Amino acid sequence: MEEFKKALRVLFDSPNVHVEIFDRSRPPFFDTESDDVANGNGNSLLVQITIYREDRPNAEPAFVEGELTMQTRRPVLEAAVTYDAVTGSIECVAPHKASRKEIVESFAAALLGCPPDVQPIANTHYDLTVLSSRRQFETDPEDLIETVSVSMLRLQPLETSMEQVSVERWWKSERDIWSVAGERLGENALAADYNITQAKIVVRYRSAESNRVRSLAVMISHPNRSNIKDQREIDRLVANKYLPRWGIAPSA
DSSP states (O other): OHHHHHHHHHHHTOSOEEEEEEEEEEOOSSOOOOTTTBOTTSOEEEEEEEEEEEOOOEEEEEEETTEEEEEEEOOEEEEEEEEETTTTEEEEEOSSHHHHHHHHHHHHHHHSOOOTTOOOOOOOOOOOGGGGSOOOOOOOGGGTEEEEEEEEEEEEETTOSSOOEEEEOOTTOSSOHHHHHHHHHOTTHHHHTEEEEEEEEEEEEEOSSOOSEEEEEEEEETTTEEOOOOOSHHHHHIIIIIHHHTTSSOOO
């Protein structure tokens, strides 16, 4: 831990770094029966480290003994690293995107003994080009999925990266997203004129415990971001089984 804090002091160019470590859990992304993976509730065991460190100095006005003056202070920023010992997954949440990779590398080297040049496994690469034309989302009856539809597409014109266009349909609409896009942008516009940068897929399903229809809104952004947080069984089912089947995620 001291080596980790030392690396953070160098990374952030600050002598003041405070680290707290504790255990937490969350539902596992992959199904498993191993006792080493799960606790009594079937949750994955994680180690989380919260990092507090000084940011760059900031001058701001303040009253001192009734007189307005400028004072310099260093605000404290917070970051967090979680580690799943079973999958080897390290995740980092930090206010500055550029520092996340360095924090993870410092964690792996200081606390896991990884060599400095270790190469992490790439994130899942989503392919949204399969949504450029109308398609059916096939599901298995035993999974109790009622319907799957695309409710939103965010598009970037091929000729510029400075503009975006969003096409959205309300859930009560009788038209699918491709009919809406075809009428508003042209019949072949999705395939010929735009790149799809984000899609919202709505999965309507029935749970095994209740006959009530529920909705799961899956937001996927190219190339490797999604809002699937594996909090429920339906999340894991869509992520592991159906996104690869539909051609949006690579097959395992």
